[in-house]
Amino acid sequence: MEIRYLFFFFFYAVMKICFATNTLTSYQSIIDHDNTTLSSSENIFELGFFSPGDSKYRYLGIWYKRTPDVIVWVANRNNPLADYFGELRISNKSNQLVLLNSSKIIIWSSNSWSEGTEKNIVAQLLDSGNLVLKDMNSMNSEQYLWQSFDFPTDTQLPGMKLGWDSKSGLNRYLTSWKSADNPSEGGFTYRMATYGIPQGVLAEGSIIKFRTGEWNGVRFSGVQLLTSNNNTLNFTVSINENESYYLCEPAANLRFTARLTLNHSGILERLVLEDRSTQWSIMYSRPYEPCDTYGYCGVNGICKINGDPICDCLEGFTPRSQRCWDVLNLSKGCKRKTPLNCQTKYGFVKVAGVKLPNLLNFRLDKNMSLEECELSCLKNCSCSAYARSDIRHGRSGCLMWFDNLIDVRVFSVKGSDQDLYIKLSASEIKSTRVAKRRKTLKVIVIGSVITSLCVLALVLWCIIQRPRKLKVRAQRIDECIKLPLFDLAEISAATNNFSPENILGVGGFGPVYKGNLSTGLEIAVKRLSKESQQGAKEFKNEVDLIAKLQHKNLVALLGCCIQGDDRMLIYEYLPNKSLDYFIFERQKSSWISWENSFDIVIGIAKGLMYLHHDSKLQIIHRDLKAGNILLDSNMTPKISDFGLARIFEGDERETTTRRVVGTYGYMSPEYAVDGIFSVKSDVFSFGVLLLEIVSGEKN
Structure with missing residues (x-):
């Protein structure tokens, strides 16, 4: 009797140890109410039961162990469990994975049926996030009877193919969740259209919403980032008689995780997670612009x-x-x-x-x-x-x-x-050619006249201004309007020679770097990019405005740097980044209480009130959005980025422009369509921002 108990204890201990590995044998089960899970060998992914958001239903899925709120695959997405009595096991009769409910009825299976019980079938969760079923007696252990990568849900992981497998008849594509709390199949799909030349197609039902354009050997013709020689991501498109597919993997020398997700709103997002971080960043999303x-x-x-x-x-x-x-x-x-x-x-x-x-x-x-x-x-x-x-x-x-x-x-x-x-x-x-020649000739004539007048004006100016040469030079330096001038060498040292590791983000003006001055002061350096569509006008505009504005809900400008072709703005460093980092992801949004959210809204409103009514100048921001609201260590909001702002003078109440600038989704209709903007334009943007804060959803 004691030997039997000893054997039972030994068998139980072995079973517990086995569950610490990445393999499930035909003698084991993953049971929901026992909280048993399966982890990949490097603890990157985990397989188990979960309930998304406020849902009361239970699902079997795979998630990142470091960020368990990010679900990358769901087995029974259209057939959830109503209680905590689900069981995953390998069927001895059919050699396939089966998911049983409390009544021992199969509600999901891997559809990898094969006859006989003599096979040594195991399920294994790989570090790629792929759940595979294989025969350990097989000579080729990499030949799978079934794999989850062949049946993606809403996420493409590195190494996962999207496209057709002609031999098996599989068509691998992404399908969105129905909602944030419901992983059942939603209305959006993203698949590789392989007729003629491969291209990615995002559709709602049968209606195309976005496509990548055709693969031209280097990239998809409609998405600039998706190139085969990208510095951060390696894209592969393969077409042969057996399969036509597309996959993406991070470059070998970079230490980050990447995934492509089709969210329930029909937005395709490429997200990255740096090593030792728990916050995902959006590399790009599509559709993004009109x-x-x-x-x-x-x-x-x-x-x-x-x-x-x-x-x-x-x-x-x-x-x-x-x-x-x-x-x-x-x-x-x-x-x-x-x-x-x-x-x-x-x-x-x-x-x-x-x-x-x-x-x-x-x-x-x-x-x-x-x-x-x-x-x-x-x-x-x-x-x-x-x-x-x-x-x-x-x-x-x-x-x-x-x-x-x-x-x-x-x-x-x-x-x-x-x-x-x-x-x-x-x-x-x-x-057409005649019209172009006429236009070119017209431009040449007008250009010649203007050039001649400019040369004449320059000669006259030099004659008149020569005695005041030193004063003019001082005025050129005074472009920063009594702001402290920083030396380029000082800023370069503070940012580690503008190291990519110091980049906080990239905007229309250019990259923003974190820096540490020799005094110990932390700064944010906004450097004008040579490729930026903004330029000296926006630079001077931002300097002119912020230098004259002082309010606790506006970002503080510490100085600027003008040296050679370099144009830089030096701001106070705000450690909590921008508001969009917190309100658009479920995990991070939970870090902000309703009281914090209310204080943030009030702070933004006070900043706008100051710009519109309380400052000496009435200023229209024109680009108020979550990404331009920075948060200090106390989560106090500060409005930033005044490069597109405009000053209203006297009794001016509204004006019209042919150059509509700003961010789509935050623009008021009269501004986006007719170019009319006023105080109301910022109020409209504030309303959109308020809805985003309350709902946690991006417009």
Whole structure:
């Protein structure tokens, strides 16, 4: 009897030790009410039962052990458990993973059925986050009977393929949760469309919301960050007779974790987690701006995010309804000025640096050169445009479109080397060239006159101002308006020579670095980037305004640095970063109580009241958003980033601009559409911000 008890105790101890590993055998179970879980060997991922948010239902899922609120895979997402009596085990009859409820009824299985009980089947949670089922007696231990990576939910992990497996018939794609508390299948999907050339397509039901553009051998033509030689992420697209897929992995020399998640609002987010951190950061999200929205400018339209207006017709096209176009109803799109036919002589105009049109009615020839592609399109009466399908060295492949062109946008950054050639009649091309020559000539004449006048004015100025040379020099230095001037060497030393490790964030002005002066004072250094669309005007604007403003709910400007081409603003360092770090993630939002949130709202309102009514100058901020609200060590809010602010003088109550700047989602309708802004514009932005704080949801 004692030997039996000793054997039982030994068997129980072995079972407990086994559960500390990453493997589940056919003699073990993971039981919900026992709080048993399975961890990967390096304790990166954990498998077990959970209830999301305020849900009363139970699900079997996988999460990051360091950030357990981030669920990356759910087994029974459409068939939850109603109580805490779920059990995961390996079926001896079918050699598959099964999830049983309290009545021992199977509510989910791995669908990896195979006959016989002689196999040594185990389930293993890998450090990649992949739950696999394999036969330990098999010669190839890496050949899985089943794996969770073949059945993704809303998250793509590094090494997980999205796309088709022709042998098994699997189509791997992401499906959003129904809500933050309900992991059942929502209305949004993100999948690889592999007809012709792979591209990522985000859809709500059958309606396309966003697409990455076609893979051109280096990147997806519509997403600048997704390149095969990215410094932080390695992207792979493979097409062969067995499978067509896309995957992404962090570069080997970088120490961070990355994931791609399709959230319940239909936003695709690439998130990263640095080593030893518990806070995820958003690297990018799509759709992010209007031009990301599928077909935003209608058929045969082209979207230019920095354009005024943002939408235009492609060259050789005109709005189908000018009246609709004038009121920004772009759904009807554009039509050809001269319809295609077989009797007209044609040529092509090049539109450089674009996201190629969607592949609706097209033809692909991977072996054709660009010259052969042009000739082929000319010979075909229905061909409306062509492009190179592969922009790598050798530049081969031919894409031809027939009928309408949809979802074309222009990029204004380096590396946008995807060109589209649009077919137009020879007469249209000639008139276009004549118009361009006239425009160029006009610019040259006007430029010459202006240059001559400027030279004359400069000569006169030099004659008049020569005695005051020293005074002028002092005025140039006085660009910082009585603010302390910091030396470039001092700022460089404080930021460790502007080390990437010191970057706090990147905005429209440029990167912001954390620095430590020799006095021990912590500072935030906002450095104007050479690639920034903002420049000296915004720099001087921010200096002019903040130097004259003093309020506890406005960020304090300590000084500036003007040396050579460098333009830098030196601010007080605020350790709690910006408000968006706290309100848009469930874990971090719980760190702020309702009392804190109320105080933050009141603080922002006081700062706005000062700008609009209490300061000597009435100032309209024009870019009030969560990212521009900084928090000090006491969580006191401080409004920052005055580069786009405007001063109202005298009885001025509102004004109009053709250059609409700011952040979409926070702009008032009259400002976004007609360029009209006033105090009310900031109040509208404050209202949006207030709703975001209360709901925890991004607009």
